[in-house]
Amino acid sequence: MIDSKSDKNKVFFVTGAAGFIGYHLSKSLLEKGCKVIGLDNLNDYYDVSLKKTRLENLSIFESFEFIKGDISEKxxxxxxxxxxxxxxxxxxxxQAGVRYSLENPDAYIQSNLVGFYNVLEGCRNFPVEHLLYASSSSVYGTNKKVPFEETDMVDNPISLYAATKKSNELMANTYSHLYKIPSTGLRFFTVYGPLGRPDMAYFKFVDSYFSNREIQVFNNGDFNNDLYRDFTYIDDIIQGIELLIEKPPVDEKNTLHKVFNIGNNNPEKLMHFIEILERCLSNSLNREVVFKKSFEPIKPGDVPATYASIDLLQKNIKFKPDTSIENGLQKFTNWYCDYYNLK
Structure with missing residues (x-):
């Protein structure tokens, strides 16, 4: 784990610092006394005011420095x-989001490919102790074998977003081999929590409730038990990242590159997840909440199931995410109602 005594003189460069995971990671590092340089372009893919709130929360730390810019700008x-x-x-x-990649592919090429190439070039020209980067559970595509393991074939992405994340892994592996850059890919599984992303289902469901709209339940509501997600609470994600920061890959079989799943290892069926979210929001509001629902087919690019094997993560850092979906969603709905002043 990050130790403020040994790491306070180190500089951590966090791209996407105003984003959901980037904010929580930066805040945790800063609370431990580390120096963080944050970069973000503050794009309007979702509500920019949330990003500004995150930056305001980080700005109270003297050891935080923010630069507005884009990783695609070399x-x-x-x-x-x-x-x-x-x-x-x-x-x-x-550039996040599976469905949005069908509408605006240029954004994914610029940010996820050109931008990541620029970061790799920075690490090559100014050697670093460790590069960690976000991959995604989406690289597993429609793999049928579950839980997903890091050794599974991931050669059939079904969205441009997934293809860019798989490309990131290949690029990092190549740079690690050629230029001896210790690098670690992080395959995140459906991250959720306070100050999260409004484009994610759990956030959109609550938004819809307060706007008196139906929530869209894809794959016709999971009634055949074939739609489920491995939801991972943000605090577990941050703890996993910080433990991995301290363990850069060593030269094994001529590679300095590793990839890890970071997931809850306990997938939830979609309808059960919705029931828990209704219950948590009811607790936050002190009244019964039932979402209006419309059932629709699964959307292009979406995968029916995600389920992380975390054996490799446990073996390397002795860590297993343990926040239950009930506790995690309760923290989210409590935050949501406080943040938007809804009671």
Whole structure:
């Protein structure tokens, strides 16, 4: 785990620092006394005011420095590496969203491919102790074998977003081999929690309730038990990242690159998840909440199931996410009602 005594003089470069995971990671590092350089372009893919709130929360730390810019701008990225000489880089900047990649593929190429290439070039020209980067459970595509293991074939992505994340893993592996950059890919599984992303289902469901709209339940509501997700609470994600920061890959079989699943290892059926969310929101509001629902077919690019094997994670850092969906969603609905002043 990050130790403020040994790490307070190290510089952590976090891309996507105003994003959901980037914010929570930056905040945790700053609370431990570390110096964090945050980069974000503050794009309007979702409500920018949430990103600004996150940055306001980070700005209270003297050891936080924010730079507004895009990782696809090579001059910006290289300037940060040259000026701050970061010890550790955590690349969390990316154009997110599976369905949006059908509408705006250019954004994914620029951020997820060109941007990640620029980060790799920064690590090559200004050597770092460890590069960690966000991959995604979406790389598993429609794999039938569950739980998903890091050794499974991931050669059939079904969305451009997934293809860019698989490409990131290949690019990192190549740079690690050629330039001896210790790097770790993080395959996140459906991350949720306070100050989360409004484009995620759990957030959209609560938004819809307060707007008196039906929630869209895809794959016709999971009645055949074939739609489920491995929901992972944000605090578990951050703890896993921080433990992995301290364990850069060693040179095994001529590679310095590893990939890990970070998931809850306890997938929930969609309708059960919705029932828990209704119950948690009812607790937050002190009144019964039942969502209006419309049932629709699964959307192009969506995968029917995600289920993480975390054996490799446990073996390497002795860590297993343990926040139950009930506790995690209760924390989210409590935050939501407080943040939007809804009672």
């Amino acid at each position: 001059e910006t990225v290289m300037g940060i590496f040259s000026k701050y000489r970061p010890h550790t880089v955590i690349n969390l900047a990316a």
